[in-house]
Amino acid sequence: MSASLRIARATGAVASLPARAIEPLMAGLQKAIGIKKMPWFFLLPNLLAVILFSLLPVFVNIFYSFTGSDRLYPSQRPFIGTYNYETLLDCGNYLDPSTCSRDLFWRALGNSLVFVPTQVAAMIGIALLTAICLNGNIRGRGFFRGVFFFPVMLSPVVVALTWQWILQRTGVLNGILTNLGFEPVNWLVYANSAFFWSVFVTVWAHMGFYTIILLAGLQAIPRDVYEAAKMDSASHWRAFTRITLPLLKPVLLVVFILAVIRSVQTFDELYVLTGGGPGSATLLMVQYIYEIGFAVQPRNFGLAAAASLLLGIVLLIFTLVQLRISRGSSNG
Amino acid sequence: MADLSLASSTGGVRNMLLGRRGRGRLHISDVLTYGYLLLGVLVMFAPVIWVVLSSFKTSAALQEFPPTLLPYSTEQVVVEGYEGTLPLFDVITESGDVVQLAQIRRVGLNAQMVDPTDPEAGRIVVPVANATPVREIHFAVENYVQLLASSGSEIWRFVFNSLFITVAATIITLIMNSMAAFALSKYRFRGDSLALVAILSTLMIPATVVLVPTYLIVAQLGLVNNLWGVILPTVATPTGVFLLRQYMLTIPDELIEAARMDHASEWRIFWRIILPLSSPALAVVAIFSILSRWNDFLLPLVVLNRREVFTLQLALASYQDENVVRYEQLLAMTTLTALPLAFAFIFLQRYITSGIASTGIK
Numbered sequence: 001m002s003a004s005l006r007i008a009r010a011t012g013a014v015a016s017l018p019a020r021a022i023e024p025l026m027a028g029l030q031k032a033i034g035i036k037k038m039p040w041f042f043l044l045p046n047l048l049a050v051i052l053f054s055l056l057p058v059f060v061n062i063f064y065s066f067t068g069s070d071r072l073y074p075s076q077r078p079f080i081g082t083y084n085y086e087t088l089l090d091c092g093n094y095l096d097p098s099t100c101s102r103d104l105f106w107r108a109l110g111n112s113l114v115f116v117p118t119q120v121a122a123m124i125g126i127a128l129l130t131a132i133c134l135n136g137n138i139r140g141r142g143f144f145r146g147v148f149f150f151p152v153m154l155s156p157v158v159v160a161l162t163w164q165w166i167l168q169r170t171g172v173l174n175g176i177l178t179n180l181g182f183e184p185v186n187w188l189v190y191a192n193s194a195f196f197w198s199v200f201v202t203v204w205a206h207m208g209f210y211t212i213i214l215l216a217g218l219q220a221i222p223r224d225v226y227e228a229a230k231m232d233s234a235s236h237w238r239a240f241t242r243i244t245l246p247l248l249k250p251v252l253l254v255v256f257i258l259a260v261i262r263s264v265q266t267f268d269e270l271y272v273l274t275g276g277g278p279g280s281a282t283l284l285m286v287q288y289i290y291e292i293g294f295a296v297q298p299r300n301f302g303l304a305a306a307a308s309l310l311l312g313i314v315l316l317i318f319t320l321v322q323l324r325i326s327r328g329s330s331n332g
Numbered sequence: 333m334a335d336l337s338l339a340s341s342t343g344g345v346r347n348m349l350l351g352r353r354g355r356g357r358l359h360i361s362d363v364l365t366y367g368y369l370l371l372g373v374l375v376m377f378a379p380v381i382w383v384v385l386s387s388f389k390t391s392a393a394l395q396e397f398p399p400t401l402l403p404y405s406t407e408q409v410v411v412e413g414y415e416g417t418l419p420l421f422d423v424i425t426e427s428g429d430v431v432q433l434a435q436i437r438r439v440g441l442n443a444q445m446v447d448p449t450d451p452e453a454g455r456i457v458v459p460v461a462n463a464t465p466v467r468e469i470h471f472a473v474e475n476y477v478q479l480l481a482s483s484g485s486e487i488w489r490f491v492f493n494s495l496f497i498t499v500a501a502t503i504i505t506l507i508m509n510s511m512a513a514f515a516l517s518k519y520r521f522r523g524d525s526l527a528l529v530a531i532l533s534t535l536m537i538p539a540t541v542v543l544v545p546t547y548l549i550v551a552q553l554g555l556v557n558n559l560w561g562v563i564l565p566t567v568a569t570p571t572g573v574f575l576l577r578q579y580m581l582t583i584p585d586e587l588i589e590a591a592r593m594d595h596a597s598e599w600r601i602f603w604r605i606i607l608p609l610s611s612p613a614l615a616v617v618a619i620f621s622i623l624s625r626w627n628d629f630l631l632p633l634v635v636l637n638r639r640e641v642f643t644l645q646l647a648l649a650s651y652q653d654e655n656v657v658r659y660e661q662l663l664a665m666t667t668l669t670a671l672p673l674a675f676a677f678i679f680l681q682r683y684i685t686s687g688i689a690s691t692g693i694k
Contacts, residue, residue, distance in 0.1 A: 026599030038598040039519035046512035049568030054534035060545035155627035175398030216689030268629040312541040
């Protein structure tokens, strides 16, 4: 707590200079508009920013998705109806992306459909195992917790460059393999191994985040429940499935929703690590949106907007269904 | 980090001594737990340590395969009559003795060498197979010096851009979020719940989904290739408002009533009473704002296209696209970019983890 006091004191000292100049101004404002309007004054900056950069964009996005051309400004964009959606969904055979008019969209979608379940399952499995280990009677819990958590603080670019350096043809992983008598592998050049490492690296970078949430959930489970189970000579496994999992369920649900939403939006790490390659083997939805909207000329804002709206709708439905399930189970 | 863990682990040690399992007997599950945790230390730490060690290698050492753990470099000597320095080799002569010779050049499977103690003796031709470089541990600090000090070095501009965005966005976030939280926790007015719902509903709108229109609005404001173009879209964080509002609800209203009795203006109440009392929550919001803004990538990638407005992250990612990747500088820059956060983490770990555990924000 002393750290927070120090931070508060320091910010207080710096803030007091302009504050002294502002106070009479604000008192004058209050006199002018009346005390009843003051809450709106306090609310206004944040509300404006929310409207301008979060709510308005949703509607602009819908507008974009129904207009064409590579022009950015809405007044210059002709209305083309559902053409963007039609081209996105236009497919000869939905199981074969190469028959679609926007084959990369379907490849990105297909990759995401494999990537998200794999990554979320691995993420939650490993995070739960780690949290359980950290929740035991161990020495140096703070140290170990820090070890698993610190990659969360690293920037995605740093994470990707770190692993690229390790995985490259002449990297240390191949060095170790060579010393053990194996052939070196060009990890990021083959589709399957690049996909595996994409999952691995993103789990490595983010599992600490979920471990912390799960650990807090585990610590909230009262110890005497386990003592009682011990009295009844319940096995470890039985205690885990009958006590830990049911009591952890609300936390697990939050972790699950967060993990899925973030997994669907994975972009930064893979953009630097694999660039979506080899070919389009690790191209996920957000990178597809970025590519068609910003990287490839001419920029196709309408198509990018349509794709991102489809993504947003999927996320929204997913979240609502999960919340409904959780509410249903907590009532019942 | 050891210092921090000490305080929290004393409880753990006491549990260990008095607990059920702790009486000298090591249960199989303890062995598995420690085994898993130690494996975790290896997998989580080793990659980062590897990058830091690599950043101290010379560019020649970086090209070696298989790579060495520590940064070695071949010892260099100055030999009379030759320009610059020459690498030193241990050479096994035909008679089986080992002598140290400096290599002038390599031709196919043979190398031309010279005895540094006796350069007059002339060139000696040695098969490469008989020569091994004389190596010493050498931390190539010059990678960092070149990166930071060379004239025309752009890195300070990137550092400035990143710092400016982080600091400005965090200050604005703190002020705006706490003002909104104050209005939504300490006043009852028409439309207050609607405003709260409007702000919190943006939790459901991922930034990636509204990337195109956000870019449009930034462009309309004339802020493309301007640092403010990546600051403004990020400042109205719903989680910050939520966290601060929940905290301010716990501050007793009597304090405000008393201040009103003393004719304090509403702003004065906010600035002098509510803000100082909310400092723990402000600290959490500040830490997360700093973390996210320092690490931001997608929005800067879209909004900032000119090199002079690049952030550290953009610059780092862009080095890859260059024709000749200078790994020694790339690695040094990677290390430097991660460094401030490593320090922040060591000092603020408890705040960060408790913040995540209670709100699930990042």
